[in-house]
Amino acid sequence: MTPLADRRALLAPPLLGLLAGLVLWALGHAPGATFAMGALPVLAVLLAEMARSLRGGDFGLDLIAALAIGFALVMDENLAANVVALMYAGGQFLDDHARHRASAEMTALLARQPRTALRHGPGGLEEVPLTTLRPGDRLLIPRGAVLPVDGLLEGESALLDTAAVTGEPLPQRAARGEALLSGCANAGEAFDLLATTDAEASTYGGILRLVRAAQESRAPMARLADRWALGFLALTLALAGGAWAAIGEATRALAVLVVATPCPLILAVPVALMAGLSRAAKLGVLVKSAAALEAMSRIRVVIMDKTGTLTRGQAELVAHAGGDEVLRLAASLDQASTHPIARAGGGGARPWTGAGDARIGARNPGRRVGRPGGRPARPGGWRGLRAGAR
Numbered sequence: 001m002t003p004l005a006d007r008r009a010l011l012a013p014p015l016l017g018l019l020a021g022l023v024l025w026a027l028g029h030a031p032g033a034t035f036a037m038g039a040l041p042v043l044a045v046l047l048a049e050m051a052r053s054l055r056g057g058d059f060g061l062d063l064i065a066a067l068a069i070g071f072a073l074v075m076d077e078n079l080a081a082n083v084v085a086l087m088y089a090g091g092q093f094l095d096d097h098a099r100h101r102a103s104a105e106m107t108a109l110l111a112r113q114p115r116t117a118l119r120h121g122p123g124g125l126e127e128v129p130l131t132t133l134r135p136g137d138r139l140l141i142p143r144g145a146v147l148p149v150d151g152l153l154e155g156e157s158a159l160l161d162t163a164a165v166t167g168e169p170l171p172q173r174a175a176r177g178e179a180l181l182s183g184c185a186n187a188g189e190a191f192d193l194l195a196t197t198d199a200e201a202s203t204y205g206g207i208l209r210l211v212r213a214a215q216e217s218r219a220p221m222a223r224l225a226d227r228w229a230l231g232f233l234a235l236t237l238a239l240a241g242g243a244w245a246a247i248g249e250a251t252r253a254l255a256v257l258v259v260a261t262p263c264p265l266i267l268a269v270p271v272a273l274m275a276g277l278s279r280a281a282k283l284g285v286l287v288k289s290a291a292a293l294e295a296m297s298r299i300r301v302v303i304m305d306k307t308g309t310l311t312r313g314q315a316e317l318v319a320h321a322g323g324d325e326v327l328r329l330a331a332s333l334d335q336a337s338t339h340p341i342a343r344a345g346g347g348g349a350r351p352w353t354g355a356g357d358a359r360i361g362a363r364n365p366g367r368r369v370g371r372p373g374g375r376p377a378r379p380g381g382w383r384g385l386r387a388g389a390r
Helices: 003-026 032-055 062-074 078-112 203-216 220-227 229-247 250-260 264-282 290-298 323-334 340-348 382-389
Strands: 116-121 124-129 138-141 151-153 157-161 172-175 191-195
Touching: 003 032, 003 078, 032 062, 032 078, 062 078, 062 229, 062 250, 078 250, 229 250, 264 290
Parallel strands: none
Antiparallel strands: 116 124, 116 138, 138 191, 151 191, 157 172
């Protein structure tokens, strides 16, 4: 089972025990044993995790939860024990859920990086692992492929989708000898690339390293929580013992332990930071460290310089001219294209033409000429159309 599934299973006993106990109470039966049965599995898992942590030299605040559950069971306050067990199990589940989502978003970033590349060798093209690429290698970048490393364009020109790296929604035309960044996608015809870095030192490799380092860094608030963890534990135990001694009722000590059990400062800070960093990376925002993310909470004004670009990372069709019939023809031809403008045209045509109208034709990938609805048509810009007419 995955850690998330384990936490979900741990959450079930106290939740079911609480619901069953409330039903028994409503029917006039004693629910104490049911509440206790819901709390005991959580206490057993908690004690096992504490023992494992102590062997690793980690002494945390789980002791408060264990004391609260155990003390409540000894005092026959089974409902309190069940509630504390439910709070602890629920907190652990939310913690693992946030970490799982953060891990999934990081995995999505890693998935964009290709695992292999096509390299020109003595015997022709060969598919090689990304880790074997070195500066000076000549690579073939097929249509739609992501550049595996930084390099220089060896062909006459190339059309690149740089949205994943720069946020620019429109494809960029590069000329021979121009430096190209890894992580960009080839939106045009295949071309050769002369590698100038290996995968680890490439631009996209640096982005991945930055995201990993930010996730592993500690924000001032998180360090503060860790620093005061033992002090908080000692204070909780002192207050619980003092309340018991002053009033002479053990329930007062139990109340202190129950109130202190959630430990929101310790649980919430690292989870919130990691989830925020991963979510930002998924949206294309790279945060240098957890400390930088925490400092952003104090920002009230953001100033963009004149070269700053704020985009959604993809083109969008917002208006058209020439009538719905022309739009239907263009959308029909572009629906199978990987070009960013073609994707915007094909999907953006639907508000005007309807979902079905954009699926009426066929497209020739080589010449970009098709016969949607039996009528010959060819999409493109004015310069390309004029060149085709000649």
